[in-house]
Amino acid sequence: MNFPFYIARRYLFSKKSTHVINIISGISVVGVAVATMALVVTLSVFNGFHDLVASLLTSFDPQIEIVPTKGKTAPADDPILTKIRNLPQVDVATESVEDQAMAIYKGRQAMIKVKGVEDNFSELSHINDILYGDGEFSLHAANLQFGVVGIRLADNLGMTADWDGQLKIYAPKREGQLDLMNPTEGFVEDSVISPGVVFSVKQARYDRDYVLTSIAFARNLFGQQGMLSQLEIRLKPGSDLDAVKAEMQKIAGSKYRVLDRMEQQADTFKIMKIEKFIAYIFLTFILAVACFNIIGSLSMLIIDKKNDVVTLRNMGASDKQIVRIFLFEGRMISAIGAILGILVGLLLCWLQQVYGLVSLGRSSGSFIVDAYPVSVHPEDIIIIFITVLAVGFASVWYPVRYFAKRLIQ
Incomplete structure (x- = not known):
């Protein structure tokens, strides 16, 4: 003792x-x-x-996001991205184009982020779980382009879930010089209509700033034909996230960064x-x-x-x-x-x-x-x-x- x-x-x-x-x-x-x-x-x-x-x-961010290390966009048909898409653990992959723009609705205006996504975005995320309104999640129909607006942005612009009229969106042209005598010529103008719903992530950076629309609309607005800002991926159930992420990063090399949900919100x-x-x-x-x-x-x-x-x-x-x-x-x-x-x-x-x-x-x-x-x-x-x-x-x-x-x- x-x-x-x-x-x-x-x-x-x-x-x-x-x-x-x-x-x-x-x-x-x-x-x-x-x-x-x-x-x-x-x-x-x-x-x-x-x-x-x-x-x-988890309702909005993808399980894995692949973004270029240099610049804002990368070619959508990059063989590296194609190889990553074809990995057996990948369940859903969707391209996305995202950038800043200005929105005007009935005399009210706000700086926004337009996020253009593919039609399978609802399979990638839980967007349907955070929608409010009588409509449904839809990005386009025939020649009509829809915009699903964050609930706080809708409130700032005086919108309801089923807002009427058009939401006009302006983005600066990527080429040419701005003519101060006619400044409107320096912007690309397009518009979206309401699908009858708004989303609420309950995070200010999304609910206050984001408009979800089709990737074709975003590419046309920002002059990014054939490009993407990020490749968003959901893995098959039971996949080892860390192992798959490491494998993707090995394929991507120094050209792309492979981010999980925590790294996407690192700050x-x-x-x-x-x-x-x-x-x-x-x-x-x-x-x-x-x-x-x-x-x-x-x-x-x-x-x-x-x-x-x-x-x-x-x-x-x-x-x-x-x-x-x-x-x-x-x-x-x-x-x-x-x-x-x-x-x-x-x-x-x-x-x-x-x-x-x-x-x-x-x-x-x-x-x-x-x-x-x-x-x-x-x-x-x-x-x-x-x-x-x-x-x-x-x-x-x-x-x-x-x-x-x-x-x-």
Whole structure:
């Protein structure tokens, strides 16, 4: 049996001659537990928002997107893209042309992004799940070109789901010089009509800016005949995404980039990770402050056990073993606080998931969810536990050695 650990355990759970030491020890455990609980809950809330955003993007973004590394477009008949399309794991592949334009509807105007897609776009994405209105998803019919507008863009332009008239779209010509005497000649003008629906991804960058239309319309508008901005792909069920992506990147070489959903929204998720990391750092500082209570508890315990230290030395205990007794005492307080904090934090997360105890305040009902989303990731729990132990152990190491050596002398 580890002698210092055995003595430290007895000191921790036995009554002290001065009752206030027990109280301070309890406060130390509670302080560490509260800081640990805050870490668990806060990081789980960040995970909840991360997972929520990721789930929303699946309705619009492709599973895999292939984009040129240089320039905005690439030839649609590029042999590299053809080889990627023909991979056995590919279920659906659709070409897309996307660029900025200006839209005008009944005197209102807005800068938009026109995304031209092929007719199989509904097979690639979950666009039908996010449509609102009495119509259906359609890009063209005979000579008519339809435009499916984001719900916030429709609101900005004064549209309904079944808006009447034409949405005029203007894009600058790719060739020639702008004649300032007749600036309208420098733009390509075309128009789309409503299929009776709008879409709502519940992401501002889509709902506020995007108009979905046929790829033929977009190519004509932007002068990109035979070109594509990206090749969007959905894999067959059961395919290994990482393995297929690596194979596609090997085929694409340096000419194209192969992006999964997370990489397509790299900026959004990078910001969320930074916010989560900053929250982790701040809460770790709070944890370090809470660990100062352990120092106070241990210093009083060392004074209280002065006679015991003399007895232990007479029984043959070395100075190193005596120091380790109080080090183990501080470590056990940290470990108990960490375990209690994690358990309470997990309980609170479960209650939030099931009952939504903490709502989004007066704004609830205006967002996708009414209560703060929570998602517990096992790796976060492991990191939190290691962090608490490391901070707790580091905070007591020098003070315990200092006070214990003074007592031993």
